[in-house]
Amino acid sequence: MKLALKVDLLLILLFVTPFALAQQRQTNRDLKQSFDRTYVKLARKYGFSIPRKLKFDKRMRGTPLPQEALELNLDRFFLALEELTVDFVKRSGLNTVMICQNLTYEGKRAGGMAKGNVIYLDAGFTPHVVYHELFHIFDRINDRKWNRLNPKNFVYTGSDFFDAELSRRDMKKLEANQGVQEIDLAFVSDYAKSFPREDRAETFAFMVCEGPAFLLRTNRSPHLKAKMDMIVKATATPGLLGKDYWNKKLFAAGQ
Structure with missing residues (x-):
């Protein structure tokens, strides 16, 4: 009986596990395609990109968001942009938007940062933070x-x-x-x-x-x-x- 149980477990590992992995890979592909169709396309409309992998300035730190949380925050971001114009965002100089959690600068919590042509936002940001950081990118006033x-x-x-x-x-x-x-x-x-x-x-x-x-x-x-x-x-x-x-x-x- 014990031998039969071991055989059954082995069969499960041999056949079910590869199937489950294949299913997970397909789910990941579907999520990526959905993300690209929605958020990457919207970002392209405004002239910037949303990188898959976070890359920070040497004095900054942050941790990635789960997919669902990232999408909720991107919805918040694009809703804020609707108060401006596409031309303004395009010509502001904005190149990249990164949204994460636990954003810090030199060890201190930060709601948002603008470095070069990149905006970094901490999850849960307000529209005010979006406009503030975007103006930093645009700012040409003496x-x-x-x-x-x-x-x-x-x-x-x-x-x-x-x-x-x-x-x-x-x-x-x-x-x-x-x-x-x-x-x-x-x-x-x-x-x-x-x-x-x-x-x-x-x-x-x-x-x-x-x-x-x-x-x-x-x-x-x-x-x-x-x-x-x-x-x-x-x-x-x-x-x-x-x-x-x-x-x-x-x-x-x-x-």
């Missing part, structure tokens, strides 16, 4: 011109993570700026006070996400109004967002 839009004597913190050491002179400026309403109203978030590039990316993201509510903010700050105007000028050209985009986003939606 820092000096941008800095002139800020209140007098304002100084950026100089750190994305608010832990960089500042000179004594800049520290005094920062201390003097604390709680100054004119300064607070000129920035959409505390993070916007870290670097000019972060200020621009945050401003753009808030403009897209808030629409008319953002426009109301500018009524209280000529500095923020000037920043909005500079971003509109940089993006509202034919072949990017188009001349009517911001009118509809900021003005028409509120009427």
Whole structure:
């Protein structure tokens, strides 16, 4: 009886296991074809790629997502892109989008990062993060011109993570700026006070996400109004967002 059982198990291993492996390979092929038909095709429409294998900057880390979770996050990403135009995304310079979990930069958690022409996103990201990182890819605005839009004597913190050491002179400026309403109203978030590039990316993201509510903010700050105007000028050209985009986003939606 024991011998017969062993023979049966051997037959199962010889015939069922190869069949199961073949079935799994077919399932994997079907999943890949479905992924390619949906997400790779959509990415091609916008002019970027979604690599199968994650490759990070040397200071970044992240772990792959299970297939179902990856697809859910890609749905979220492409839904966010619908708020922009295909031309803007195509001409932004974006080449690659990588979505993972547990994204870190120099050991610190990051919701998203833009490096070169690649966007890295941590699972569960918001549309705001998408617009912020995409603007980093696109950004061609001169820092000096941008800095002139800020209140007098304002100084950026100089750190994305608010832990960089500042000179004594800049520290005094920062201390003097604390709680100054004119300064607070000129920035959409505390993070916007870290670097000019972060200020621009945050401003753009808030403009897209808030629409008319953002426009109301500018009524209280000529500095923020000037920043909005500079971003509109940089993006509202034919072949990017188009001349009517911001009118509809900021003005028409509120009427």
